[in-house]
Amino acid sequence: MAKYLLLKHYRGAPAAVNDVPMDQWTPEELSAHVQYMRDFAARLEGTGEFVDGQALSPEGTFVRYDGEGRPPVTDGPFAETKDLIAGWMVIDTETYERALELAGELSAAPGAGGKPIHEWLEVRPFMAEHPPVIE
Amino acid sequence: MNESLLRELVPVVIGVLVRRGADFAAAEDAVQDALVEAVRVWPDDPLRDPKGWLITVAWRKFLDAARAETSRRHRELRVESEPAPGPGESADDTLRLYFLCAHPSLTPASAVALTLRAVGGLTSRQIAQAYLVPEATMAQRISRAKRTVSGVRFDQPGDVATVLRVLYLVFNEGYSGDVDLAAEAIRLTRQLAVMTKHEEVAGLLALMLLHHARRPARTAPDGRLVPLAEQDRGLWNTRLIAEGVDVLQAALARDRLGEFQAQAAIAALHADARTAEETDWVQIVEWYDELVRLTGNPVARLNRAVAVGAADGARAGLAALAELDPALPRYTAVAAYLHERDGDPVTAARRYAEAARQAPSLPERDHLTRQAARLNAQLRS
Numbered sequence: 001m002a003k004y005l006l007l008k009h010y011r012g013a014p015a016a017v018n019d020v021p022m023d024q025w026t027p028e029e030l031s032a033h034v035q036y037m038r039d040f041a042a043r044l045e046g047t048g049e050f051v052d053g054q055a056l057s058p059e060g061t062f063v064r065y066d067g068e069g070r071p072p073v074t075d076g077p078f079a080e081t082k083d084l085i086a087g088w089m090v091i092d093t094e095t096y097e098r099a100l101e102l103a104g105e106l107s108a109a110p111g112a113g114g115k116p117i118h119e120w121l122e123v124r125p126f127m128a129e130h131p132p133v134i135e
Numbered sequence: 136m137n138e139s140l141l142r143e144l145v146p147v148v149i150g151v152l153v154r155r156g157a158d159f160a161a162a163e164d165a166v167q168d169a170l171v172e173a174v175r176v177w178p179d180d181p182l183r184d185p186k187g188w189l190i191t192v193a194w195r196k197f198l199d200a201a202r203a204e205t206s207r208r209h210r211e212l213r214v215e216s217e218p219a220p221g222p223g224e225s226a227d228d229t230l231r232l233y234f235l236c237a238h239p240s241l242t243p244a245s246a247v248a249l250t251l252r253a254v255g256g257l258t259s260r261q262i263a264q265a266y267l268v269p270e271a272t273m274a275q276r277i278s279r280a281k282r283t284v285s286g287v288r289f290d291q292p293g294d295v296a297t298v299l300r301v302l303y304l305v306f307n308e309g310y311s312g313d314v315d316l317a318a319e320a321i322r323l324t325r326q327l328a329v330m331t332k333h334e335e336v337a338g339l340l341a342l343m344l345l346h347h348a349r350r351p352a353r354t355a356p357d358g359r360l361v362p363l364a365e366q367d368r369g370l371w372n373t374r375l376i377a378e379g380v381d382v383l384q385a386a387l388a389r390d391r392l393g394e395f396q397a398q399a400a401i402a403a404l405h406a407d408a409r410t411a412e413e414t415d416w417v418q419i420v421e422w423y424d425e426l427v428r429l430t431g432n433p434v435a436r437l438n439r440a441v442a443v444g445a446a447d448g449a450r451a452g453l454a455a456l457a458e459l460d461p462a463l464p465r466y467t468a469v470a471a472y473l474h475e476r477d478g479d480p481v482t483a484a485r486r487y488a489e490a491a492r493q494a495p496s497l498p499e500r501d502h503l504t505r506q507a508a509r510l511n512a513q514l515r516s
Contacts, residue, residue, distance in 0.1 A: 023488040023507035030505050035357060055500075058492055 001092050003051060004099040006106060007122040010058055012083030017118030018111045025112050036109045044091060044102070055087035090126075099123055140185060141173060142256030143326075148189045149253060150228020153289055157197050159235065160281040163253050165197035170256065172196075229254070230330045233323075234293025237301040238284050245280035246301045252277055255319055265314040295333050299395065302327070306343050317347055328382075337386035338396030344379030345402035348372040360502040364411040376406045397426040416446035433463055441469055449477035467493060468503055475510065484510035 022030065044050035059077045066073045089106065093099045103121045111117035145166055152162035169192040173185075182188045236250040248266075251257045257265075263273035306320035324340045352366035361367075383399045401422045408414040423439035426432070436459055444452020452473045459466065471486035487507035494500035 021488075022504050023484070023491065024511055025508050026512050027505050027509050030501070030508055031357060031359070034359070034501055038358065055497055057495070 020112035145256030169193035341383035348375035
């Protein structure tokens with residue numbers, strides 16, 4: 001098994017095929033979308049492949065150390081930031097192909113008109129915590 | 136085995152150990168160890184005297200730990216293996232534990248964790264699950280909290296307001312994982328209300344009961360939030376409402392108003408309306424005025440603006456809102472709501488979408504996005 005991060009972007013990914021903002025969907029389309037996401041996570045829990053899923057607020061702040069005895073410097077949020085992460089799901093799958101397959105299914109969540117969003121998700125393998133015991 | 140009975144015994148047994156000379160941190164550890172053993176042993180061998188059993192086993196665990204500590208330090212064992220005859224348990228011990236676990240030297244998160252363990256009898260694992268953090272993190276938070284209060288005298292009276300803040304925080308966390316924190320907060324507040332006749336303890340208990348009564352109606356089967364006005368009031372728990380109203384009336388009769396009583400009074404007025412239209416908004420505004428007078432809390436002012444909008448019209452609500460800081464959490468959502476009632480769906484839809492972007496939780500974000508979507512769909516047709 002290996003862990004993969006399925007990353008969803010507010011900005012930074014190529015545009016989805018069915019690219020309509022959520023507040024322009026109908027309430028029924030929203031319900032169908034939320035239900036799809038729920039079912040997806042529940043199914044992965046059922047197969048033993050779900051690890052974690054979290055959503056992030058869009059507004060973030062950049063922070064850095066500014067020297068001994070000084071408060072950290074903050075900056076942002078930057079309206080022009082190219083990449084903005086919306087949330088993630090961590091999965092633990094037998095193969096990389098399986099991770100791609102699941103990301104594809106997640107990208108098929110229904111959006112406006114009840115049609116799949118075809119949203120671009122980023123799949124990133126986790127670095128393993130340990131090297132293999134048997135070299 | 137009855138887990139809730141076991142958990143009720145936890146603060147009592149800690150109190151007994153402390154009276155016998157154990158310090159709080161060691162007593163708390165010993166009782167947790169005894170609990171673990173109880174869970175293991177009881178299914179096969181139910182005990183007739185659970186309290187006596189827990190006291191005996193916890194005391195033995197404490198002695199074992201103290202001996203190990205002493206021999207580690209090559210010092211004389213100073214603890215007698217048989218407790219000296221002396222004061223036994225006291226009802227005040229549990230009350231003192233509430234104060235100790237909510238001690239002002241603790242951060243709110245530490246006080247919450249320590250209260251749930253030492254007063255509530257939950258394990259670190261259960262508390263960790265409820266707060267979605269790793270068990271080791273929660274265990275560490277609790278042991279740091281115990282170190283922080285290690286110098287505090289157990290027999291010092293505390294300030295009940297600090298305890299109420301902790302219980303309020305626990306209640307507001309709701310439930311996730313296996314532990315229903317709202318129900319646990321009610322249990323602990325009920326127990327506190329038996330031990331102290333403080334009006335605000337009753338006020339908080341009433342507030343919790345009245346909100347808990349609405350829980351079955353607050354989320355739809357698909358998980359979405361249902362606003363108060365749209366809730367199926369047939370799902371409200373009338374037994375809890377009746378109890379909450381009784382507790383509140385007894386507290387108000389003592390004529391020492393506080394913020395929790397005022398909040399409970401508002402919840403009681405909502406509970407009293409058979410339909411949303413029958414809500415007595417004029418009285419609710421008056422209670423918000425009291426609440427603002429008592430606390431000056433900006434969130435109370437924000438909620439007051441909603442009530443004013445319902446009592447005196449959306450224009451009046453928007454005027455009340457205009458006096459507040461737009462950076463307040465949920466300000467934008469309130470603005471959207473009032474603009475819709477004011478007959479301005481375009482502004483309302485825009486503010487709802489904006490509020491969704493600022494939402495602090497997923498259910499709220501979904502709810503606000505849905506409101507924007509509903510208005511936008513109306514505007515298109």
